[in-house]
Amino acid sequence: MQMPQGNPLLLSHTLQELLARDTVQVELIPEKKGLFLKHVEYEVSSQRFKSSVYRRYNDFVVFQEMLLHKFPYRMVPALPPKRMLGADREFIEARRRALKRFVNLVARHPLFSEDVVLKLFLSFSGSDVQNKLKESAQCVGDEFMNCKLATRAKDFLPADIQAQFAISRELIRNIYNSFHKLRDRAERIASRAIDNAADLLIFGKELSAIGSDTTPLPSWAALNSSTWGSLKQALKGLSVEFALLADKAAQQGKQEENDVVEKLNLFLDLLQSYKDLCERHEKGVLHKHQRALHKYSLMKRQMMSAAAQNREPESVEQLESRIVEQENAIQTMELRNYFSLYCLHQETQLIHVYLPLTSHILRAFVNSQIQGHKEMSKVWNDLRPKLSCLFAGPHSALTPPCSPPEDGLCPH
Incomplete structure (x- = not known):
């Protein structure tokens, strides 16, 4: 991660820098039928690596597992559910969008973006990508084992880190x-x-259906045949404007889905990954540390009991050896606990780096509303003069549309 000199705990990224790291597209490709099930494949394209590869859902699963293996103390986004049977188009499209958000969050993370696992996932075009991912991740340890600052993480943490962690967790x-x-x-x-x-x-x-009606007029309505014919012709023409209005409304809805809803979902995915990280910290490192301390306490009591009962030297030596091993394990757990808090502190900063995304979302929403209403207003205004042609008044003079009174009805 990019860090100012003197304090490796603090980050100095901006939202624009993170967004500029990469833009990854995830598109559906035509389904392929297997022996029993249809397999959904995705074309994953990276601007940064100038690559385009095919991936299946299980490839994403292995990719995420390797990220968690290498970076257990970082915000690894969750994947959407698999749901093989009964997956309809709506579900498949929602999952595609979620996978796109997942891979973009990963590709823009300061640590993940520089890791070989990401490069393999986005650029390796071989058929055994899952094995390649596993080989690249399992031949090295996790971040704690590879970070030079891991054993000194406590030195950079504020004294009230636990209180800060609790406050940050509640805020987020x-x-x-x-x-x-x-x-x-x-x-x-x-x-x-x-x-x-x-x-x-x-x-x-x-309206077009009314205008296209070919039912003949009864004889008693023959005097009004010209009125009915003019009305049908006018109504049939109005369908063009309503189709245009429908198109404008659909465009606005789709634009807000892509520019507003999806960006909100992206930020929610990031926030959820932070919540998941907090749970991993409490249920993982912290819980293991507490268990190690409890085990150490039991072994110390056994040692004291053995000494009091004058047991054989070999038995006492074995207990002493186990206690030393447990002390080393506790020390490692303590170091991991502080390193986990160190990473949490940095990931909290990343959340705040993403907060300006709110202004992007609001701007997109406002612009969509302005543009949508502007375009639809133009069509409505173009439509209004055509309403005067719906009925012809006496002596074939066109009767302009009346201004409706408060009850919305025209006087007869």
Whole structure:
């Protein structure tokens, strides 16, 4: 990670620097039928490596496992569920989007982006990518074993690191909850735009259906045949504008899905990976450390009991040897615990580096609303003059549309 001289704990990244590291596209490719199931494959393209490779879901799984193996104290994003049977198009598309978010978060992480595992995943074009990933990760230890500062992590941590960790965890939990609600509302707004598009299209088609009706007029309505004919012709023409309105509404909905909802999901994925990291810290390193201390306490009591009972020297020596081993294990656990807190401190900083993404999201939302309403307003305004052609008044003079009173009905 990029660190200022003098304090390796502090980071000096900006959001623009992280986003510029790489942009990875994940696209579906045509399904291939296996013996029993259809296999979904993805084309994964990296701007940074100028590469394009095919990957299956299980390749992503192994990739994530190797990241967790090498970087257990870092924010490794979660993968979407597999769900092999009964996967519909909507699920497959949602999973594609989630995989794209996953790989972009990884490709932009300061540590992951420089690791050979990422390069292999994004650029290796052989058929045994999973074995390649495993070989590259398993031949070396995790970050604790390879970081020169690992054993000195405690020296760089503030004295109140545990209190800071608790405060940061609570803050990010609150941010996650708020952004989760924002994402849900943004999804509903985008969905309403798409539903509105479908309604406008159907509305226009129904107008066209009226205009295309070929049912003959009854004899008693023959005097109004010209009125009915003019009305049908005008209504049929209006369907073009309603189709255009539907297209504009659909474009706005899709744009908000891509530029607003997806960015909110990206940030939520990052926040969730931080929450997962906090749990790994508490249930992993911290829990192992506590178990090691408990085991050490039991062994010390056994040693005292053996000494009091004047047991054979060999038995006492074995206990002493085991106690020394346990002391070494405890020391390692303590070092890992501090290194885990060291990494958590840096990952917390990364979360705050991503916070300005909020302004990007809001700007995209506002611009989408302005552009969408502007384009639809133009179509509505172009449509209004055509309404005057719907009915012809006395002596074939066109009757302009009346201004409706408060009840919305025109006087007869």
